[in-house]
Amino acid sequence: MTISMYQASVPRLVNLLGNLSGILDKAQAHVDQGQADLATLMNYRLFPDMFPFSKQVQIACDKARSVVARLAGMEVPYYEDDETTLAELKVRIARSVAFIGSIPPERIDGTEDKDIVLPVAGQETHYKGMQLLLGHSMPNVYFHATTAYNMLRQNGVPIGKRDFLGKP
Amino acid sequence: MTISMYQASVPRLVNLLGNLSGILDKAQAHVDQGQADLATLMNYRLFPDMFPFSKQVQIACDKARSVVARLAGMEVPYYEDDETTLAELKVRIARSVAFIGSIPPERIDGTEDKDIVLPVAGQETHYKGMQLLLGHSMPNVYFHATTAYNMLRQNGVPIGKRDFLGKP
Numbered sequence: 001m002t003i004s005m006y007q008a009s010v011p012r013l014v015n016l017l018g019n020l021s022g023i024l025d026k027a028q029a030h031v032d033q034g035q036a037d038l039a040t041l042m043n044y045r046l047f048p049d050m051f052p053f054s055k056q057v058q059i060a061c062d063k064a065r066s067v068v069a070r071l072a073g074m075e076v077p078y079y080e081d082d083e084t085t086l087a088e089l090k091v092r093i094a095r096s097v098a099f100i101g102s103i104p105p106e107r108i109d110g111t112e113d114k115d116i117v118l119p120v121a122g123q124e125t126h127y128k129g130m131q132l133l134l135g136h137s138m139p140n141v142y143f144h145a146t147t148a149y150n151m152l153r154q155n156g157v158p159i160g161k162r163d164f165l166g167k168p
Numbered sequence: 169m170t171i172s173m174y175q176a177s178v179p180r181l182v183n184l185l186g187n188l189s190g191i192l193d194k195a196q197a198h199v200d201q202g203q204a205d206l207a208t209l210m211n212y213r214l215f216p217d218m219f220p221f222s223k224q225v226q227i228a229c230d231k232a233r234s235v236v237a238r239l240a241g242m243e244v245p246y247y248e249d250d251e252t253t254l255a256e257l258k259v260r261i262a263r264s265v266a267f268i269g270s271i272p273p274e275r276i277d278g279t280e281d282k283d284i285v286l287p288v289a290g291q292e293t294h295y296k297g298m299q300l301l302l303g304h305s306m307p308n309v310y311f312h313a314t315t316a317y318n319m320l321r322q323n324g325v326p327i328g329k330r331d332f333l334g335k336p
Contacts, residue, residue, distance in 0.1 A: 002170035003280060003298055012302055046322045112171060127336065130171055134180055135336025142310035143332055149311075150318045154214045164311055168295065168303025 005071060005112055006105040009133055013064040013100050013141065019166035020060060020145050021093045023152065023159050028086045030157045042084060044151045053151045055081070057089045060144035061096040067137035068100050070116050071129055072107035173239060173280055174273040177301055181232040181268050181309065187334035188228065188313050189261045191320065191327050196254045198325045210252060212319045221319045223249070225257045228312035229264040235305035236268050238284050239297055240275035 030036045044053045051059070058081050069076040077099055083089045111129035118125050118132065127136060149164050198204045212221045219227070226249050237244040245267055251257045279297035286293050286300065295304060317332050 002172050002277075003176055003302070004170050007298070008171055008176060008302060015303065016307070046318055047324065050321060109170075121330070130175070131336050134171070134176060135183065136333065138306070139184070139310060139333055139336075140329075142307060143314050143317075143329060146311050146314035147318055150214055150315055153218060156215065161308075161311060162289070165304065165307055168299050168307075 004105065004109045005129060005133065006108045008138075009068055009071065009108060010100055010103065010105075012138070013068065014097050015166055015168075016141060016145055017061065017064060017093050017097050017100075019164055020057065020148065021090050021097075022166070023149060023157075023163050024057075024086045024090050024093070026159050026163065027152050027157045030152075030155075031086070036155050036157065038085060041086070041152065041155055044155060046147070046151060046154070053148055054083055054089060056144045056148040056151065058083070058092065060141050060148065061092050063137055063140040063144065065096050065099055067133055067141075068103050068108060070118070071111040071114065071133065072103050074103070074107075172273065172277045173297060173301065174276040176306075177236055177239065177276060178268055178271065178273070180306070181236065182265050183334055183336075184309060184313055185229065185232060185261050185265050185268075187332055188225065188316065189258050189265075190334070191317060191325075191331050192225075192254045192258050192261070194327050194331065195320050195325045198320075198323075199254070204323050204325065206253060209254070209320065209323055212323060214315070214319060214322070221316055222251055222257060224312045224316040224319065226251070226260065228309050228316065229260050231305055231308040231312065233264050233267055235301055235309075236271050236276060238286070239279040239282065239301065240271050242271070242275075 027041060031038045031041065042052065042054045066076045079092055079095065083092060114129040116127045116129060116132050118127060149159065153159060195209060199206045199209065210220065210222045234244045247260055247263065251260060282297040284295045284297060284300050286295060317327065321327060
């Protein structure tokens with residue numbers, strides 16, 4: 001027995017993005033209770049030259065859609081980066097989850113060695129399917145989702161690691 | 169073709185921790201150049217009730233050793249949480265990488281369905297091997313490594329996502 005490419009991607013990404021959506025619910029409640037300002041949260045940065053919160057969520061969604069689409073040989077659905085509210089970010093997450101969940105296992109299984117070319121920092125970068133998934137895409141999605149979490153945490157949103165991990 | 173439990177764990181964790189060690193080098197250079205205070209960095213928190221930077225690195229290492237040891241049916245090597253410098257944290261990372269890298273693939277492969285019981289928040293939690301690896305341990309390690317990265321980033325250490333991702 002081994003792990004299929006599908007098992008290592010779709011359910012993991014769906015879980016991670018679902019947990020992120022739950023974290024956004026807690027951020028929304030924090031805003032609704034007058035504990036934080038919505039625009040401040042959306043534009044919050046940990047350092048001046050770092051992407052703001054909204055962009056962290058956008059990239060987490062985009063990297064997740066991108067990897068499953070590329071493995072499955074489908075076009076990556078493009079979404080405008082125009083969300084200004086947590087509710088809109090939740091819609092982006094939901095749309096991403098719906099797309100990711102719609103891909104049947106047989107489109108993704110067996111793509112371990114598939115050649116995939118990706119623009120990384122403006123350069124064509126060549127990957128094999130497994131290397132793209134485990135070495136580039138999953139770390140990227142975790143990176144941006146954790147950074148979004150940390151930004152909310154720093155703003156006092158009452159969240160903990162359990163919200164991030166959810167149910168394994 | 170599929171992914172083996174070894175491929176999804178050991179090389180990924182070794183890569184992630186190696187990248188974290190490189191990030192600590194950049195933090196050390198920042199300190200050496202008088203741009204940051206060592207003790208301030210080591211004890212830095214994003215929020216008062218959150219673990220400090222040093223603990224984030226410690227947990228990233230511990231979760232990484234823990235999952236491969238448990239999958240392999242070995243005792244988890246315990247390290248004291250007594251590091252007060254970046255150099256000492258780098259030693260913890262190096263020891264963890266050496267342990268993780270020392271486990272032969274055949275000890276980890278085939279553990280997808282292995283029953284593993286873990287204390288989570290004081291409660292015995294039952295996992296299957298693959299679920300533990302993909303749903304608990306990898307997210308945990310990425311979570312703490314990214315949080316350590318974000319803390320350094322907020323303190324002006326000149327690092328970027330490429331330092332975090334390294335070579336896939």
